[in-house]
Amino acid sequence: MPLEILQAIEAAINGLSTGIMYALVALGFVLIFKASGIFNFAQGVMALFAALTLVGLQSGQVPFAHIINAIFGTSVHHFGWNVPTILAIPLTILVMVAFAWAVERVVLKHLVNQEPIILFMATIGLAFFLEGLGDIMWGAEVKRLDVGIPQGGNLWFEENTAWLGGGNPDFFGFYIDTLSLVALLIASVLVTGLVIFSQYSKQGRALRAVADDHQAALSVGISLRFIWVLTWSIAGIVALVAGIIWGSKSGVQFSLSLIALKALPVLILGGFTSIPGAIVGGLIIGVGEKLFDFYMQPIIGGATENWFAYMLALVFLLFRPQGLFGEKIIERV
């Protein structure tokens, strides 16, 4: 194969691993949107917050250390112990469930039946609040997250793709980060788990009922509030998974919450109500932006990743507003 095509394929593989990240964040969006019709802008920040909490717990940081030090003039930073990952992850999940409960109690309960746009803006507020809270609680510096996922270039993959070059001396096989492979595995397990949960468990059926029709679900005795806490908790766990993967890859930092913005075009592509749509949309965007950048860089300059996804979504919106897998949008007066 000629070198250019090989390079393009490598760019695509690269995009695939970013796409998984987008897909994971988008997955959290879809879950909440299906269950409550809320477009949760805070999903990306939830991933950041979850990752920050995990790192903080692992390294035994004192929460709110900076503000305590500022008020009382002390200098506390660490408890002096390290919590093993296996314990820290359940604890973080507990924090995310508590957060879900608090969100339902403090925010959502009061905004029932408001227009979607108001709810959307409320979640923007939530995103900012959570971002500030995360920084104050755990500090804003970039943190290293290590939960034992193997990292670095995958030699096996590289060696076994080297023959594709056909003896080309410039080609040594495709480079792929082991982390991406693990992420792909985790994402597929997560999606399978979610599908099984929503198809076969009692709570999952209740969840689908609420997604279908709030009032009908209420009238057969499903507690709307419990379902909301449940979906926000699940979204919190999905956020934690996204946070762990992204955090292991490039450190826990603010840029993580910017992924949330990239998840918006992903959703438009895949449809707001479809779990497989989120995954496929994420992968398409991830691969698409890398390939577009690869081919267009010589012509219009680099860094097109910044806007390609949005422009693609914009074009998509004009022709198929419900996305690839979404339900048809029907408007009634």
Next chain:
Amino acid sequence: MLYREAGDFKTSYNTDNQTFPIKFDRYAYWLLLAVAFLVVPFFVNDYWAKSILVPFLIYVIAALGLNILIGYCGQLSLGTGAFMAVGAYATFKLTMAFPGLNVFVVFLMAGFITAAVGVLFGLPSLKIKGFYLAVATLAAQFFLIWLFTRQGWFFNYSPTGMITMPERQVLGITVTGPTTHAATIYLTCLIFVVGMAWLARNLTRGSVGRKWMAIRDMDIAAEIIGVNPLIAKLTAFAVSSFFVGVAGALLFGVQLGAAEAGEAFGINKSFLVLFMVIIGGLGSILGSFLGAAFLVVLPVFLKVLLVDSLGWSSDLARHLEIMIIGALIIIVLIAEPHGMAALWRSIKDKLRLWPFPH
């Protein structure tokens, strides 16, 4: 009885429909204008002008623009920062291309250019709405900023990627450039604010504004009663972008003097203006003023209180600020969806009856 209405009779439609129907309000308004134009310029110093008054005035214009789009026409936009950048870069290109042109004209022309760009990105609003539209405006945000930071033509291939405002004079007074006097900067912005607020007020209460509000409240129903959604939505985008563009032009030309698109007009700016509109009050001119004032003063206040007097780190103050803003957005949306403007309205109602309960 601070707010007296007794004896304030209306004898014609014009007097009944005026912006401030109560005499007390009218006097307060003229007094405020007089103080702003005749007193403040003599006392304003560099610190007050550059860190509070001028940002406040500029963000008022931006908030007015966004409020027209979101509050009056119901179209959510997250691309305000980029449209401000269009205004700024248009100002830069125009002053460079036509050195003799009056800067006031340049600022207005920058507004018109932004309006054209706004209409272009507003076109999808004919087919999509709600947060779908928000994503479309995000496309504007990221694409335009990319254009301004990567394509050399827009910043005249300057090696730093920055655009710098040259010194320009109007009637022999330096209006832009590093040597401008604080009072001149302040007055330039004030003139624009007064003009634009007057424009916004009169547009929103006229037939155009009513069409916007009909679209906002229920677009299909509005279409049935004869509002052309194409024209209504696109005029909202055009007018809104015009305001935002002028704000961007002023921010770059008068306040900053030099700017880089990614830093000065990033997505955070879009959110800042959006928050001003939400906290101040959706669909209210007064709200745009209150929201802008609040969000300009809050960081300065927190900095003075926490960093300067309590000695906290400025990082902590900034994080606290983000948290407070986020919490405020939620509180405002829950407790008072019409923002600070509605608070003011209820205070006024109380004052009109005071000291009687009913």
